[in-house]
Amino acid sequence: QQQVKQSPQSLIVQKGGISIINCAYENTAFDYFPWYQQFPGKGPALLIAIRPDVSEKKEGRFTISFNKSAKQFSLHIMDSQPGDSATYFCAASTGRLSGSARQLTFGSGTQLTVLP
Amino acid sequence: DSGVTQTPKHLITATGQRVTLRCSPRSGDLSVYWYQQSLDQGLQFLIQYYNGEERAKGNILERFSAQQFPDLHSELNLSSLELGDSALYFCASSVGLAANTGELFFGEGSRLTVL
Numbered sequence: 001q002q003q004v005k006q007s008p009q010s011l012i013v014q015k016g017g018i019s020i021i022n023c024a025y026e027n028t029a030f031d032y033f034p035w036y037q038q039f040p041g042k043g044p045a046l047l048i049a050i051r052p053d054v055s056e057k058k059e060g061r062f063t064i065s066f067n068k069s070a071k072q073f074s075l076h077i078m079d080s081q082p083g084d085s086a087t088y089f090c091a092a093s094t095g096r097l098s099g100s101a102r103q104l105t106f107g108s109g110t111q112l113t114v115l116p
Numbered sequence: 117d118s119g120v121t122q123t124p125k126h127l128i129t130a131t132g133q134r135v136t137l138r139c140s141p142r143s144g145d146l147s148v149y150w151y152q153q154s155l156d157q158g159l160q161f162l163i164q165y166y167n168g169e170e171r172a173k174g175n176i177l178e179r180f181s182a183q184q185f186p187d188l189h190s191e192l193n194l195s196s197l198e199l200g201d202s203a204l205y206f207c208a209s210s211v212g213l214a215a216n217t218g219e220l221f222f223g224e225g226s227r228l229t230v231l
Binding site: 107 | 118120149151158159161164172174206208219220221222223224225
């Protein structure tokens with residue numbers, strides 16, 4: 001119930017192309033869906049996040065699409081650049097369980113390589 | 117720079133040994149989380165502390181323990197180490213109830229190698 005399934009495991013895209021990473025969840029109590037970006041040797045950092053009351057959120061070249069009925073969400077990176085090469089993690093959380101700060105359940109990660 | 121500090125950055129030790137990983141959260145953050153990242157397991161949640169109290173446990177082994185001190189820094193203790201404990205251990209922090217955006221701020225991790 002707490003699992004978040006992410007695909008693909010790795011993705012190679014040409015510069016200027018669109019990168020698409022998909023995630024699916026089961027727990028309907030999840031109410032916050034962030035994407036984290038991790039560069040080699042660094043910790044994950046928040047990239048963009050969405051709440052289930054909207055179907056899409058766009059920040060620059062990064063867009064989250066959210067399908068509540070299908071319990072799926074995806075990250076689209078438009079005009080992908082070599083500097084976008086990193087590992088991307090989707091995540092989901094609910095703050096209802098502990099009453100304190102949120103706990104994140106992460107997907108397994110997607111290693112994105114953008115070729116120049 | 118996330119503002120979360122982890123030490124040491126790298127640690128090499130032998131099986132059966134014990135190590136302590138330290139984390140200083142961002143100024144003002146009350147929650148500290150520990151995650152383990154290995155190649156085949158992704159980011160696995162270990163444990164969460166909020167203002168000194170344990171709040172949630174994930175897939176943390178009995179050989180592992182953690183605590184959060186009054187100054188809010190946290191330590192993760194790993195004992196009777198096995199080869200399979202080799203991984204990156206991340207600490208993350210977040211604000212508490214007052215401004216709950218849901219964002220976690222991660223440190224750069226402590227890479228543990230057990231030989």
